[in-house]
Amino acid sequence: MAGSIAKRPDGRWRARYRDDTGRERSRHFARKVDAASWLDEVTSTLHTGTYVNPRAGRVTFQAFYDDWAPRQLWLPSTRANADLATASVPFGDLPLKAIRRSHIETWVKSISARWAPTTIKTRFVIVRSVFRAAVADRVIAADPTVGVALPRRRKAEAAMRIPTVSQVGLLLAHADSTRVSTRHGFRAYVALCAFAGLRKGEGAGIQIGDIDFSRRQLAVSRQLQRDGDTFAIRLPKYGSERVVHLPDELVEMLRAHIDAFLPDETPDRWLFTVSDGPMYDNDIDWRWRATRNSAGLPHVRLHDLRHFYASGLIAAGCDVVTVQRALGHSSATTTLNTYSHLWPTAEDRTREAAAGLMKQAHEASRRDTPERAPSPPQREPPRPVLG
Structure with a gap:
């Protein structure tokens, strides 16, 4: 819905629009060009369906999670893990719109000293899913977990222990x-x-x-x-x-x-x-x-x-x-991600194929080489007769 810009008696410019519920909202600017830029941005999100109510992000992270979690199709053990993950964040009492990427990075840094990389990733994924749900519900415009780096995990071949x-x-x-x-x-x-x-x-x-x-x-x-x-x-x-x-x-x-x-x-x-x-x-x-x-x-x-x-x-x-x-993995990708290092590599197959060719060539060489006739015995030279 199109908005309007009008100059107020105090010299400031008021930009107005109606949100997707029909409620009128406004904001004041010192310059008309700033009011027009802001109004263009807001009306664009209204047309594209990405509009976020500026008041929606006032709900805290913990309050949003408490409302969202019961609706998820989780096993009790999954819910318990999610509760642990969300309880570990230091920004639970902050409004969602106030949480920045720096908050997430600080949290990850603090837990990296006491948790294994796999545990950190598991809990980070749960916290990230909360922010993604908030974006989907148009509570916030962007997910602050995007681009956050996690501790590097050990390679599967290094971390896996296989008994003999x-x-x-x-x-x-x-x-x-x-x-x-x-x-x-x-x-x-x-x-x-x-x-x-x-x-x-x-x-x-x-x-x-x-x-x-x-x-x-x-x-x-x-x-x-x-x-x-x-x-x-x-x-x-x-x-x-x-x-x-x-x-x-x-x-x-x-x-x-x-x-x-x-x-x-x-x-x-x-x-x-x-x-x-x-x-x-x-x-x-x-x-x-x-x-x-x-x-x-x-x-x-x-x-x-x-x-x-x-x-x-x-x-x-x-x-x-x-x-x-046999293992009951959800996809072949899971199997490969876990056990790819155990399958023969291209180098292994190349080496094995070359060894097979070499063996065949040796067998053919022995089979096709003509047998040589035995050499006649050498006669000893006559011994001189001593007189």
Whole structure:
């Protein structure tokens, strides 16, 4: 809607316009040219649909988050992480329109001394999503997090720890302690993580009916997560429901586990139990710590077994899509971002191809070279007769 400019009795110029709700708004300037420039800018945003009410940005960051967060389709754990991230910012009580890029940079700098780069990125992404929501709601005109630099993260190949085959064998050997009865049956859980690539919560959420012994398949359709003093049943991370093809040895181990610990149970019975409920969260954590300490491998994380599984698939020649589906990644990009350093490079393939050519050439050389006839024996020269 077009505005107008008029000169006031005090000599200043008043620029007026009506916003997208029909309400009249105005601003005063000492010079007419400044009033015209401001009015042109405002009316342009009205025509393009990017107009922001100048009063809307008065809401504080925390108040906007408290109103916005309950509408998000988040899991309770995601909401808890978001609450932690937003509570850590020093500008929670500032109006959104007053928050500048410098505020964000100061916050990132302060937390970089005590948090890992991956944690900083996770919390920064949550805070950034709040500002982006404010921009989308036309509460503020621009996102102040744009262009903020984050601490550099370690490369995947440097940060990733992959256990060796002998180390995994040692962990399996120590998973079922003969001295600690409450750890009996944990060996099958460790095997599922190492040879089926299950995440911690996915392994906890397996029920007997999820195992198809005839087809040697495992359906991963749920995970268990802590919810206060109990657990909650949820879909796997990022909706990564999948069917995992199991090796024969793992199928037999799971069968033996059921025969030993759950012989008369129904298909909906949890595969790993503690008392009358499923084994989850802390139940798994302390059993894993006991296992790795007993094996003399205190540095190995449970999630490292998932990396072990992925590295084995890649070493066996599986392509990206196969590995993606086996791990339940949301996209092949996620798989490549995590494990690209494990796939053979172009240099490796070139070197292997050249080695193959060289081997073939050597074999052809030996095959096509004519055999030489044996040389006649050399006769010794006659010895002189001594007179």
